Amino acid sequence: MATKLKKFKEIFSWLCFFISMLMIAGILIIVLFSGLIVNRGNYLLREVNDAFEPDYQNTSMFRQTMSGQLGNILAALTSETEENTYIWEQLDQDSGKNILYSAGTPKEPAEHSNGYAALDLNTAPLPKGYNFKMYFDGKKVTVTKDGKTVDIYGDGVYRPGKSMWYVPGYSSNTGFSYSGTDEMRVTLLARTEPVTPVKGYSSLTYIPEAQRNLKTALYAGGFFLVLGVIAFAAYLLLRRDKKDADLALARLSGWFWLEFKALCTVALICLDFTLMTHLWSNDWFLWGLCAVISLFCNYVVVNDMRYNRSFYRHNIFNSALKSYRRFEFAKPFQQQMVQRFRALLAAEILLLLFGLTVTAIVHPSALFVLIFLLLVLAGMIYLIYRYMRRFQNTVYDMGLLINQISLVKSGDLMTTLELPADADLQSASHELNEIQSGIGRAVEERLKSEHMKIELITNVSHDLKTPLTAIISYIDLLKQEENLPDHVKDYIEILDQKSDRLKNMVQDIFEVSKATSGNIELNLEILDFGKLILQTMADMNEQVEASGLVFKVNIPDSPVMIRADGKLLYRVFQNLIGNALQYSLDGSRVFVELRQKDGKAAASVKNISRFELDSEADMTERFVRGDSSRTTSGSGLGLSIAKSFTEACGGSFQISIDADLFAADVAFDIFEVKTSE
Amino acid sequence: MKKKHILIVDDDREIVRAIAILLEKEGYSALCAYDGLEAVDAAMNNDVQLILIDVMMPKLNGLSAVMKIREKRNIPIIVLSAKSEDTDKILGLGMGADDYVTKPFNPMELVARVRSQLRRYLSLGDINANTHANEILDGRLAYNTEERVLRADGDPVRLTATETKIVDLLMRNLGRIFPAEEIYRRVWNEPAYCAENTVMVHIRRIREKIELNPKEPEYLKVVWGIGYKIEKV
Numbered sequence: 055m056a057t058k059l060k061k062f063k064e065i066f067s068w069l070c071f072f073i074s075m076l077m078i079a080g081i082l083i084i085v086l087f088s089g090l091i092v093n094r095g096n097y098l099l100r101e102v103n104d105a106f107e108p109d110y111q112n113t114s115m116f117r118q119t120m121s122g123q124l125g126n127i128l129a130a131l132t133s134e135t136e137e138n139t140y141i142w143e144q145l146d147q148d149s150g151k152n153i154l155y156s157a158g159t160p161k162e163p164a165e166h167s168n169g170y171a172a173l174d175l176n177t178a179p180l181p182k183g184y185n186f187k188m189y190f191d192g193k194k195v196t197v198t199k200d201g202k203t204v205d206i207y208g209d210g211v212y213r214p215g216k217s218m219w220y221v222p223g224y225s226s227n228t229g230f231s232y233s234g235t236d237e238m239r240v241t242l243l244a245r246t247e248p249v250t251p252v253k254g255y256s257s258l259t260y261i262p263e264a265q266r267n268l269k270t271a272l273y274a275g276g277f278f279l280v281l282g283v284i285a286f287a288a289y290l291l292l293r294r295d296k297k298d299a300d301l302a303l304a305r306l307s308g309w310f311w312l313e314f315k316a317l318c319t320v321a322l323i324c325l326d327f328t329l330m331t332h333l334w335s336n337d338w339f340l341w342g343l344c345a346v347i348s349l350f351c352n353y354v355v356v357n358d359m360r361y362n363r364s365f366y367r368h369n370i371f372n373s374a375l376k377s378y379r380r381f382e383f384a385k386p387f388q389q390q391m392v393q394r395f396r397a398l399l400a401a402e403i404l405l406l407l408f409g410l411t412v413t414a415i416v417h418p419s420a421l422f423v424l425i426f427l428l429l430v431l432a433g434m435i436y437l438i439y440r441y442m443r444r445f446q447n448t449v450y451d452m453g454l455l456i457n458q459i460s461l462v463k464s465g466d467l468m469t470t471l472e473l474p475a476d477a478d479l480q481s482a483s484h485e486l487n488e489i490q491s492g493i494g495r496a497v498e499e500r501l502k503s504e505h506m507k508i509e510l511i512t513n514v515s516h517d518l519k520t521p522l523t524a525i526i527s528y529i530d531l532l533k534q535e536e537n538l539p540d541h542v543k544d545y546i547e548i549l550d551q552k553s554d555r556l557k558n559m560v561q562d563i564f565e566v567s568k569a570t571s572g573n574i575e576l577n578l579e580i581l582d583f584g585k586l587i588l589q590t591m592a593d594m595n596e597q598v599e600a601s602g603l604v605f606k607v608n609i610p611d612s613p614v615m616i617r618a619d620g621k622l623l624y625r626v627f628q629n630l631i632g633n634a635l636q637y638s639l640d641g642s643r644v645f646v647e648l649r650q651k652d653g654k655a656a657a658s659v660k661n662i663s664r665f666e667l668d669s670e671a672d673m674t675e676r677f678v679r680g681d682s683s684r685t686t687s688g689s690g691l692g693l694s695i696a697k698s699f700t701e702a703c704g705g706s707f708q709i710s711i712d713a714d715l716f717a718a719d720v721a722f723d724i725f726e727v728k729t730s731e
Numbered sequence: 732m733k734k735k736h737i738l739i740v741d742d743d744r745e746i747v748r749a750i751a752i753l754l755e756k757e758g759y760s761a762l763c764a765y766d767g768l769e770a771v772d773a774a775m776n777n778d779v780q781l782i783l784i785d786v787m788m789p790k791l792n793g794l795s796a797v798m799k800i801r802e803k804r805n806i807p808i809i810v811l812s813a814k815s816e817d818t819d820k821i822l823g824l825g826m827g828a829d830d831y832v833t834k835p836f837n838p839m840e841l842v843a844r845v846r847s848q849l850r851r852y853l854s855l856g857d858i859n860a861n862t863h864a865n866e867i868l869d870g871r872l873a874y875n876t877e878e879r880v881l882r883a884d885g886d887p888v889r890l891t892a893t894e895t896k897i898v899d900l901l902m903r904n905l906g907r908i909f910p911a912e913e914i915y916r917r918v919w920n921e922p923a924y925c926a927e928n929t930v931m932v933h934i935r936r937i938r939e940k941i942e943l944n945p946k947e948p949e950y951l952k953v954v955w956g957i958g959y960k961i962e963k964v
Contacts, residue, residue: 512814516787519813520743523835527749530838534756557835561815575817581956585910585927589953592931620955 060295067292068299070285072353077282079349105268110261111186111199111244119257120153120188120242121221124195127157127166127240128222142166150249152258154184157240186244188221192236195221304361307354312369315355322351379476390478391448398441402434444478451479458486467494504571511571515564522560526553562691569698574622576702580725581620582613583655584648590627591646594635601635603661608647614655616722618703626699626707627659629692630718634661637716656721663714693718734760735849736778740770740793741785741811750783753838754845767791774800781849783841786812786823794826801827807848811836843943847871850884867902870964872941872950874902883941893918894937897930898961901951906963908954934959 104113123145130138145155146168156167180187187198197204197219222235248258289296307315329344359365378397382390409430413423451473458471467490473483532538532546568574587609591598598605634644642662649656693709696718700707705722737759741747744765751761762777764770768790774782782800786793797808810828812819820831830844851871865877873882881888881898890898896918900909911930912923934953938945950961 516813519834520746523813524743524745524749526835527746527753527838531749531752564815579957581954583956585958586956588927589911589931589955592927593935593953595928595931616956618956620957624953624955 060298063292063295064299064302067289067296068303070292071289071296072350074282074286074289075353076346076349077278077285079345081279081282101268102272105265105272107265110248110258110265113261113265115261115264116244116258117219119261120186120244121219123153123155123242123257124188124190124221124240127155127242128190128235128238131157131166131238131240132235144255147253148251148256149253150245150251150256150259152245152248152251152256154181154243155241157238159237159239180243183245183247184243185246188240188242188244190222190235190238190240192238193222195219300357301361303354304357307358308362308364308368310368311373312366315358318351319355322348387478387482394441394444398437401437405430405434405437448478451477451483455479455483455486458483462486462490462493467491467497504573507571508568508573511564511567515560518560522553522557526557529553559691562695566691566695566698569622569695569702572702574699574702577619577621578617578703579620580615580617581623583616583618583657583722584609584614586620586623587627587646587648587657590624590631593624594628594631597635598631601638602641603635603638604641604643606643606645608645610648610650614648614650615725616655616705617725618705618722619699622699622703626696626720627657629696630659630720633692633718634659634716637661637663637665639664639714650724653724654721655724656719658717658719660715660717663716667711667714667716696720734758735780735853736760736762737845738762738764738770738773738777738779738782738784740764740767740773740783740788740796742766742788743785746785749838750841753842757842757846759845767793767796770796771799774804774806779804780806780852781845782806782808783845784808784810784828786810786814786819794823794828797823797827807852809841809844809848837944840944847884847943854885867905869902869905869961870950872902872961874898876903881941888940890937890940894933894940897933898937901959901961905961908958908960910958914959930959 100114104115107113110116126141127145130141145153151168154168158166185200189196189198244258248256248262250256250259326344326348329341362368382393382397385393409427413426416422454471454473458469461469470487470490471483473480477483529546529549533550538546565574588607591605591607631644631646638644638661645658645660647658647660649658697707697709700720703722705720708719708721710717710719737754739747739750739754739761740763741750742765747763747765751763754761762773762779764773766789770782770784770788770793771791773779782797784793784796788796791799793810793812797810800806800808807829808827809830809832810823811832811834812823813834815833820833823831829848832841832844865875867874867876871884873885874880875882876899879895879899881890881895881902897914900914900917901907911926914930915921915923915926931953934951935945938948938951941950942948950964951959952962953959
């Protein structure tokens with residue numbers, strides 16, 4: 055409903071605009087062509103006066119007619135040419151006798167008359183039905199109407215245009231230059247109401263008719279003027295709807311090709327030209343229709359140019375190109391390129407063949423052939439130019455795409471590549487952008503989950519530590535209790551050991567979780583790898599000696615400098631050696647070695663396992679242990695900690711199992727000391 | 732001698748009670764508080780010589796409580812916390828705590844730390860005031876270069892001749908890192924042989940005599956992969 059109303063409003067407002075424009079154009083044309091203003095200033099005013107004058111004798115037309123008749127009679131009296139005798143015939147042919155006249159000299163008063171007593175020239179009473187008298191006494195004209203004398207020019211000076219009396223006897227009326235009129239006497243009578251003659255022609259009956267026509271014309275003009283004004287006002291009120299209508303019109307007209315519009319315009323100009331030259335007749339309707347159509351078409355074109363940006367671009371050539379591109383787009387990029395080159399070749403050959411065929415068939419003159427061939431050549435060059443430009447753009451886009459790929463590789467996930475929608479590589483760039491945003495999302499999610507993990511670990515660790523503190527504290531209090539039976543003391547001892555182990559495990563879990571999620575605080579320094587291993591061995595000397603195992607240590611005397619966090623690396627070897635101490639076969643040998651190779655420092659701890667090793671199991675997984683019974687002490691996190699700490703320091707950690715031989719390798723890049731000490 | 736009052740603050744009442752019993756056995760009298768506000772209140776209104784305070788507590792965070800108490804009182808404060816990160820420790824000490832003990836703690840170590848802090852607060856103040864010219868001070872430690880005597884919390888530490896030589900070397904060069912070979916050469920006056928093991932054995936023994944928790948030494952430290960040093964506190 056609303057849309058219907060809207061549509062109606064649009065059309066209505068547009069029509070209002072168009073009508074008001076037509077009115078303005080019409081008035082402009084009338085004003086310019088009729089010379090209404092330029093020629094005769096008070097012409098329109100007089101016409102209006104005449105049209106609405108109830109007494110036809112007061113119209114300027116009547117005055118002009120009567121003055122004219124007088125002039126004619128005087129001319130006929132002064133020179134009797136063939137032409138002048140015709141005047142009498144003309145006066146006499148009116149069977150209605152709307153004008154009565156008598157003309158002559160005092161000697162021969164009624165030399166000419168049409169029934170009016172010549173003797174009564176001036177003095178005789180007016181016959182019935184006549185109320186107007188014009189009398190010329192040889193010098194001057196006097197007019198009486200209904201017995202009263204009419205004031206013609208009070209001051210005796212003639213002014214053109216004013217009241218339209220065009221009679222002799224007034225100074226500066228140069229029109230009357232008759233000589234020998236002194237003896238002439240002319241009397242002219244006019245009917246109160248003109249009677250339409252049964253036969254012949256009367257110049258007076260024409261006046262009321264003209265009055266009616268004038269009135270109609272004025273009413274019509276006024277109506278159209280008012281219509282125009284109202285339409286213009288309505289347009290002003292609804293100009294927003296009119297704009298929408300313009301847009302709709304532009305959409306519609308934009309659909310046509312430029313060539314079509316150009317053709318229509320040319321046809322229209324021809325039509326108008328033909329009308330103007332050949333049909334300058336009275337066929338007002340046809341003429342008006344053509345004017346309206348021309349105005350409408352002009353409006354459509356201007357409107358089209360105003361709202362359609364692609365006014366010039368929407369032509370047959372571009373449309374053909376576009377549909378070709380659609381066809382091309384369905385194919386993969388490499389085929390597109392080959393296809394395009396082929397299409398160019400085909401188009402060039404076709405154009406050349408067309409040119410040659412046309413010149414072969416039609417050759418009116420050498421000049422035409424030359425111009426036509428030049429045009430064909432220009433078209434061929436233009437096609438090549440378009441192809442080259444497209445190719446250049448594609449190569450440029452390839453460069454952009456390559457840059458974007460390296461940008462994504464270097465970790466920039468924010469900058470996206472936007473190629474124009476019609477670019478050959480548009481879809482590729484779009485897909486790259488999607489990959490980029492996908493990576494961005496993944497990274498963000500991972501960061502978020504890492505963050506949550508750390509928070510969880512911290513909270514859990516805190517929640518475990520608090521009760522553990524209480525347990526340890528109370529066990530300690532129990533331990534201090536005296537006079538307890540021996541078996542209770544045993545129990546307390548076990549509680550003490552197990553709570554201590556629990557404490558270590560909690561700490562280990564916390565540390566390994568932090569290290570694996572990369573949230574460990576690193577304090578990297580340059581240190582001697584060999585010395586660190588020796589220090590760790592020395593630190594664990596008591597346990598080593600108590601184990602009964604033989605440690606074969608092979609570490610170079612010269613320092614092997616690496617870059618690592620000493621505390622973390624100490625924990626790595628503490629765990630590895632502790633592992634060896636715990637799981638080695640009694641009396642077997644443990645090999646601790648440090649070797650340098652290819653800029654790498656590789657340390658290894660090898661031992662023979664007491665238990666059969668499961669070569670499938672990943673020993674560095676958390677809580678995986680060589681013995682599934684889990685009777686031994688240790689958190690089961692030793693190797694996991696060793697691995698994650700090594701990796702946190704930037705080293706590599708590897709476990710290898712060969713039957714019962716267990717080997718752990720820790721390798722770091724050797725740090726090159728520039729100035730040797 | 733008048734009993735020393737110790738304020739124990741933790742939102743876990745059982746822990747507070749255990750510590751209180753532990754300290755009372757050692758001859759201290761314990762005052763208890765269960766959140767930060769109570770702690771500030773108790774510290775202001777009682778004659779308290781030392782405060783043990785937890786960090787994560789309701790109402791007022793332990794560290795904020797420490798800052799408030801520090802405005803008025805200059806008594807030793809030991810922070811007890813489940814947070815074991817270095818940054819947490821640095822933050823706690825920066826806020827005005829004298830010591831930072833991570834949970835779960837060894838009760839005996841806690842007692843030792845309390846004793847150490849109290850001794851330094853109550854009696855060592857005088858000794859510090861009358862510093863001898865030839866005395867090197869480092870936190871709890873004081874080494875007299877003339878007498879070649881090392882004191883921890885004012886008590887003389889009984890060291891063997893070799894240990895004394897090592898302590899002498901490290902105390903005279905506080906914070907400097909000595910490789911095992913250098914220590915060996917300078918202490919034994921012999922070319923280094925199996926230096927790492929030998930030095931480490933002595934280091935461990937000295938630690939047991941001077942450190943409150945020999946497993947987590949505060950003074951005599953190994954700088955892994957480089958050497959040994961006594962930390963300058």
